[in-house]
Amino acid sequence: MYTEAELEEYLSEIREQVCTRCIDRPPDGPPCAPLGKMCTVELSLPAYLSAIHEAKGGSIERYIDSLRCEACAHCHHQDAQGFCLPRAERNCALDYLFPLIVQAVEAVDQRHADAATRPVEAIVPVGAGNV
Numbered sequence: 056m057y058t059e060a061e062l063e064e065y066l067s068e069i070r071e072q073v074c075t076r077c078i079d080r081p082p083d084g085p086p087c088a089p090l091g092k093m094c095t096v097e098l099s100l101p102a103y104l105s106a107i108h109e110a111k112g113g114s115i116e117r118y119i120d121s122l123r124c125e126a127c128a129h130c131h132h133q134d135a136q137g138f139c140l141p142r143a144e145r146n147c148a149l150d151y152l153f154p155l156i157v158q159a160v161e162a163v164d165q166r167h168a169d170a171a172t173r174p175v176e177a178i179v180p181v182g183a184g185n186v
Contacts, residue, residue, distance in 0.1 A: 057101055065163050066100055072159040079148050095130070095149050096156065102126040103149075107160045118157055122149070 057065075073096070074085045081087055087094035096103065106125035110118040132147070133139040141147040149156075 057104060062100055062104075065104060065160055066097070068159040068163050069096060069100075069156055072162070073152050073155040076155060077148055077152060095147075096152070099126050099130070102129060103156060104160060107157055115154060115157070119153065122153060 070085045074080055079087075079092065079094075081090040081092045084090050084092060085094070086097060088097055102125050103122070106121040107118060109125065110121035126149070127133050127139065127142075128137075130139065132141050139147065142150055145151075
């Protein structure tokens with residue numbers, strides 16, 4: 056489960072790195088929902104994050120397999136047999152954007168890892184504890 060702050064951080068990075076390449080992005084988006092466009096990434100971000108974190112460190116095929124299990128299985132475009140018309144027509148924005156989404160999520164994760172390994176002095180300004 057992700058906190059609202061975590062979701063917002065991931066979404067912000069995705070908007071910066073990915074949304075500019077989305078062919079479905081409305082003018083002045085993102086965010087897209089307030090502009091009348093139901094963005095799959097905005098709607099299903101927790102499922103995408105789970106898929107990416109589950110497959111962490113594997114090949115892109117492993118990420119895609121995880122995506123199909125975690126996110127696509129719950130998408131309204133996919134039927135009970137696993138058929139998805141947008142994906143079959145190569146019109147699923149997630150399919151062509153997914154490698155970029157993985158990179159954006161991994162950038163956030165790397166920032167967190169870097170912050171966790173920084174010495175406390177690098178995080179807390181000198182003298183801040185002497186109030």
